[in-house]
Amino acid sequence: MKLVRYGQPGKEKPGLIDSAGKIRDISSIVPDLAGDYLGPEHIARIAAAKVEQLPLVDGNPRLGPCVAKPGNFIAIGLNYSDHAAETGAKIPAEPILFNKAPNSICGPNDDIMFPRDSVKLDWEAEIAFVIGKTASYVSEADAPKHIAGYFICNDVSEREFQIERTGQWTKGKSAPTFGPIGPWLVTPDEIKDVGALALWLDVNGARQQSGNTKNLIFGINTIVSFVSRFMTLDPGDIITTGTPAGVALGRKPPNWLKAGDVVTLGIDGLGQQTSKVVAFKGA
Template sequence: MKLVRFGEKGQEKPGLIDSTGKVRDLSSVIPDLAGEALSPASLTKIAAVDPTSLPLAPEGVRLGSCVARPGNFVAVGLNFADHAAETNNPIPDEPVLFNKAPNCVVGPDDDVMIPKGSLKLDWEVELAFVIGTRARYVEEKDALDHVAGYFICNDVSERHFQIERGGQWAKGKGSETFGPLGPWLVTKDEIPDTSDLAMWLEVNGEKVQNGSTKTMIFRIPFLVHYISQFMVLEPGDVITTGTPPGVGLGFKPPRFLKAGDVMRVGIAGLGVQQQTVVPFQL
C-alpha cells in the first residue's frame, strides 16, 4: 500500500493511493498515520478495505508528511561508504546517531526555509522508515517485524551550524522545514528488499546526487537492532538512514542552497518530492 496524509497544514487526513493514482480518504478507518495506526493489525485492517468504497480527496490536494509528527526522529550519519569518502571521514565502526527535531517534519512538496544566520544550507536524499511495533532490545533477525514502511526524507542540513558552531550535529539538522517526508509511506510488503534502491537529488534541474542504497554501511535490520539498545522505539518513530555522495559540502568548491533554488528528490519505488528554498520568515 501507498499511504499518505493530505490537506492543509495542521488539518491533514490519512489517505491511500488507489490503483489509478488517486488519493482516497482513510479518515473513517484510522484517525491519522501515527502511533498505533501503523501497527501490523491496523495495516491489515486498512489493506482489507476496498479503496473504491472510500471518498476521493479533492483533485490536486496538498500532501502533508506521510507520517504525523513523530515522537522520535533519529538520523544516521556517514552511513554510505562513498559519502563518508567525499567528506573525508573514515567509515564508522558503529552507526553515528543524532536527532532531528520532530517539529521540523513537513510535507514532501512544502517550502524549505533558510534559518536565521544560515551560511551553508545543504541537501541529502535519504531512505527513511517508520516503526510500527514497539522496539526494545530487538534482535537483528526480528528487526523488520518492527518496521511499518519506507519513504523519502530530504535531510536538509545547515553545515555551518552542524560543523562550525561546536557541540552536536543536531544544531544543523533540526531547523523549521528541515524534514520533508513522503510523498508516500510505502508498506514493506511492496519493497521486500531495500539493498539496492536508486536514489537521486536534483538542484535546479541538475542531478547532484545519483547513488544507491547498495553502498549503505549499516542496513535497516541492524539499525533497528542497534538503536533499540539505546532507546525504546515507539510506533510512529522515524529513522532516516544516511545519504549517498553528491551533497553540497562535497563539491570542490562546496555548493550551498540559496533562496529560489528547487530540489527534486527521488528513490526507486518511493516517489518524488520537490521543495523550493525560501528566505527566513517569522
C-alpha cells in the same frame, strides 16, 4: 500500500493511493498516520478495506508529511562510504546516531526555509522508515517485524551550525522545514528489496546525488537492532538512514543552496518530492 496525509498544514487527513493514482480517504479506518495507528493491527485493517468503496478525494490537494507527530526523529550519519570519503571522515565502526527535531518535518513538496543566520544550507537524499511495533533489544532477524513502512526523507542540513560551532550535529539538522518526508509511506509488501533501491537528487535540474541503498554501510535491519539497544523505539518513531555522496559540503567549491533553488529527489518505488528554497520568514 501507498499511504498519504493530505490537506492544509495541521489539518491533514489520512489516505491511500488507489490503482489509478487517486487519493482515497481512510479517516473512517484510522484518524491519522501516527503513533499506534501505524501498528500491525491498524495497517491490516487498512489493507482489508475495499478501496473502491472508500471516499474519493477531489482535486490535487497538498500532501503533508506522510507520518504525523513522531516521538523521535533519529538520523544515521556517514552511512555511505562515498559520503564519508567526500567529507574527509573515516568509515564508522558502528552507526552514528543524532536527532532531528520532530517538528522539523514538513510535506514532501513544501518550501525549505533558510533559518536565521544560515550561510551553508545543504541537501541529503535518504531512505527513511517508521516504526510500527515497539522495538527494544530486537535482533536483526526480527527487525522487519517492527517497520511499518518506508519513504523519502531530505535530511536538510545547515553545515556551519552542524560542524563549525561547538556541540552536537542536532542544531544543524533541526530547523523548521529541515525534514521533508513523503510523498507516500510505502508498506513493506510493496518493496521487493529495500536493500537495492536507486536514489537521486537534483538541484535546479542538475544531478547532484546518485546512489543505491545496496551501498549502505549499515543496513536497515542492522540500524533497527542497533538503535533499539540504546532506546526503546515506539510506533511512529522515524529513522532516516544516511545519504550517498554528492552533497554541497563535499564539492570544491561547495554549491550551497540559495533562495529560489528547486530541490527534487526520488527513490525507486517511493516516489519523488520537489521543494523550493525560500528566505527566512519569522520574527
